[in-house]
Amino acid sequence: MTMTLQGAESTETSARPTPSAPSAARRRSPRTWYRGGGLANFLFVLPMLFVFTFFSWSPIVQSVIMSLQKTNLIVAEWVGLDNYLTVLSDPELGRAVINTLYFAMLALLFGFPLPLFMAVLMSEVKRGKGLYSALAYLPVVIPPVVAVLLWKFFYSADPGGVFNTVLGWVGIPPQPWIQDAVQAMPSLVLEATWAGAGGSIIIYLAALLSVPPELYDAAEVDGAGIWKKVWHVTLPQLRGILFIMLILQVIATAQVFLEPFLFTGGGPAGATKTVLLYIYDKAFRNSLGGDYGEATAVSVLLAVVLAVLSWLYFRLTDRWSTS
């Protein structure tokens, strides 16, 4: 990296009549800075510097500061770890964490094996693969808000509701779906799985193509049948991507907001109130001004958990792509 940096600089400076002594390079005057492309460099960095300073770096710092304050936006008072202590002793947050974990667990149960299974089948068929991929990806293309509103109608508890009509064809009595505290969360996860499976299928399809064909040949020499090949060749070869997808899914489910917010508003009886909904309620539900300190305290805690998961993800992708 530094090699090419120096290389690029030296060709540039040698083309121009500027002093190239090492001391001049260290203490550059504005003129040599300009001539050396300093201004151009800065202009190209400027858009990034602007948006990241105001909309990323400064909010990150502000998050930490605000989580230690009580603020009504005009005056802020330092309260130490009070916000953290308050939210951590709030049974509502405990409930929200459990709900989020429950969502994540169900999402793993429904949503994790299904795309893999579909991708394996799709990679085996010789014709129509493009069409199958396009069909599988279609739900991902539907705007999430539209998808949720549409499914909300499908989930009508009425016996004549769309899903209840389908259940009626096979003789199952109508279900309350999202109106019932027990069925609400699985219903949300079902929709989320439908909406997200296509993306995972495409990723698994690409990963399946990278399994070295020699391994299958070798397994056949050893007398392995189809199932043995899936179990002893395909799945071990996909280990890396499977683990990456697992972490990605956990990161995504930890931030789930749209489904509980639009389907149930966190109900019935708080059964689908997730961590993000808890943060939203604390900060924005009250139109007179929210409890920003406590809301950011929860955000910071969530950020720490997600940062650890993301770090794991980047370490794994690094290893996976270099190996």
Add this chain to the structure above:
Amino acid sequence: MTTMREKSPKSIDSLAERTIVSTSERKRTGIRFGMSLTHVFLTLTLVVAGLGPILWLAKSAVTPTQDTLQQPFALWPNGIDWENLSTAWNDIHIDQYFFNTIVIAVGAWFVQLLVATTAGYALSVLRPKYAGILNALVLATLFIPGIVLLVPLYLTIVNPPFLGEVNLLNNYLAVWLPMGANAFNILLVKRFFDGLPREVFEAAKTDGAGPFRLFWSIVLPMSKPILGVVSVFAIIAAWKDYLWPMLVLPDPAVQPLSVRLPAVQSQTELDVFLAALAIATLIPIAMFLVFQSVFLRSAGLGGAVKG
């Protein structure tokens, strides 16, 4: 990115070569039957799950409310009601929200492309002394999902620094600018630029091209594939976004479809509402059908940032 380009011809080869089931196995009757069964199963599930809801929505968008409620699967028992579409478009102002959505998407696309390409160029090609620090600071934000910054980000919009009493609520800049702070885009573009041949840059420099000329006439034209991917990501993200525009665009007149649809649901008759949902789905589906390959390639990138 280079690995991606190397991979694609290889993957086509292995596609022709073999997968789990071998050629000799495919000749066996049991397995041939199994393969046909797989085809039937895939066609059925994917048509029902992938196409089904969209077709149902398309049908119900032009069906009177009573028919949809009483016989959700009947095909127009009492005729087609095309009026739903025009009622949704004109009376509940889907036209306005549709337009707002497009303005938001185009602005977000422009800001993201501007930030990602200039930053990628600076970090990959120009490489000023401070590039290393900037790169680290940008990468660090990948570990913190934007959603946890909701509250401070909102307060930045309500009370922007250096602007005094002005706030950015109901201003599209409030949606466009934060979307530009996307480290993933910068990473993608920088990696692509890293893979471009340096000799071309050197040749251009020898011919007297300055940094702006090099950027505009050499680097950008060579980067169309990655610009396509970033564009798809940007437009889709803007079209999908719900929570953030809801917070910073409280005035219904400037809100996009995603924010307005849930809001108008309670005062809208079902058939008109379903027509509105169908209209909101139209552009993303059309874009997908036209740019299918870019979409599917972008989806593949999601799993492997290191591409």
